[in-house]
Amino acid sequence: LYLTAGVDMQQDRLECEVVAWGEGEESWSIDYRVFWGDPLAGDVWDELEDYLASPFQHESGALLPISATCVDTGGTSGMTQAAYDWLKGKTGRRIFGTKGVGGWGRAIVEKPQRKQSGNRARKVDLFLVGVDEAKLVTQRRLAVVKPGPGYMHFPHDRGEDWFKQLTAERLNVRYVKGQPVREWIKPDRARNEALDCRNYAYAALKIMNPSLKRLSERLSM
Numbered sequence: 001l002y003l004t005a006g007v008d009m010q011q012d013r014l015e016c017e018v019v020a021w022g023e024g025e026e027s028w029s030i031d032y033r034v035f036w037g038d039p040l041a042g043d044v045w046d047e048l049e050d051y052l053a054s055p056f057q058h059e060s061g062a063l064l065p066i067s068a069t070c071v072d073t074g075g076t077s078g079m080t081q082a083a084y085d086w087l088k089g090k091t092g093r094r095i096f097g098t099k100g101v102g103g104w105g106r107a108i109v110e111k112p113q114r115k116q117s118g119n120r121a122r123k124v125d126l127f128l129v130g131v132d133e134a135k136l137v138t139q140r141r142l143a144v145v146k147p148g149p150g151y152m153h154f155p156h157d158r159g160e161d162w163f164k165q166l167t168a169e170r171l172n173v174r175y176v177k178g179q180p181v182r183e184w185i186k187p188d189r190a191r192n193e194a195l196d197c198r199n200y201a202y203a204a205l206k207i208m209n210p211s212l213k214r215l216s217e218r219l220s221m
Contacts, residue, residue, distance in 0.1 A: 001215040003030065004208070005052060005069040006200030008193045009039055009079060014048050017197035018056070018066060021205055023212045024149025027141075030056060032162065032194070039079050045086045052095065060219055068094040068208045070200035073126065084124050096207060097126045098200055104182060106130030108137070109206045127207060134199040135169060135184055142167070165194035 002021045007014055014035040020028040033051060037044030055063040073083040087097040096112075112125040141150045154163075169184045169192055186192055 001212050001219060002205070002208075002210050003056060003064050003066045004201045004204035005066050006197040006202070006204065007048065007069060007071040008196040008200065009072045009075055009083060010193065011075070011079070012036065012038065014039065014044055015193045015197055016048065016051065017194065017201055019198065019201040019205075020056075020064075021212060023216055025205070025212075026147065026149055026151050026153075028153040029155060029158065032158070032197070039075075039082045045082075049086075058219065062219060067210070068096070068204040070096050070098045070127065070129070070204040070207070072196065072200060073097045073099055087124050091125045094204075094208065096204065097124050098129050098203060099126055100131040100196070100199070101128045102132050103130065104132055106133055107206075108134050109203045127203065129199060129203045131196075131199055132182075132184065134202055135195065136171070137202065138166075138195065138198055139171065161191075162194050165191045166198065168192040168195060 001023070003018055004021065005016055005018045007016045014037075015033070016035070017032045018030040020030050022028075035044050035047045035051070037047070039045070052066050052069055055065045058064050071083060071087060073080050073087070075083075083097060087095065090096075106128075108130050110128040110130070112127045114125060138152075141152050144151045147153070168190045169186045171182060172185045173180050173182055175181065
């Protein structure tokens with residue numbers, strides 16, 4: 001009923017997942033792309049922009065656009081600035097800059113902050129994403145075994161490495177002065193880009209908060 005995308009930035013590439021959402025936040029992983037290139041250069045961002053403008057065909061025949069996208073702005077200062085530069089002026093197109101923040105009990109998405117680099121630079125709306133809570137939602141939904149609310153669908157040809165990334169982190173409980181402290185643990189050298197992309201695609205859904213029931217009625221007409 002509704003498509004969102006999550007983009008993770010690495011030193012030599014951008015990775016992007018497109019997720020379709022149904023009623024009850026049942027989800028389908030529609031596509032996953034890796035755009036190779038230096039984020040400090042412009043070419044890789046141009047490729048991403050072209051991709052985000054491409055619609056996908058619904059089973060009804062309707063063409064659905066990617067309605068919202070969240071882009072990770074974390075990284076070195078240079079990479080963060082490159083993301084800011086590309087994001088300028090794109091809030092109206094529902095392409096949002098995000099930064100993951102830890103901490104339990106946070107909202108999946110908090111109100112945006114205005115970020116500005118340089119006196120004449122255009123301001124960028126930066127949404128904070130509660131990644132600890134987002135990862136917990138994903139982990140719990142991976143345990144749902146029957147299609148319906150919360151269930152996660154994946155293509156049958158999705159590679160094993162991608163699933164390892166999606167499940168790279170585990171929730172650990174340690175005790176500090178007798179009090180339990182929950183934290184996500186990722187093994188050394190394990191990759192988790194797929195998990196990050198899913199978190200940001202979910203954040204995009206939460207920012208827009210569409211009425212999935214109304215969209216279902218509209219597509220069934």
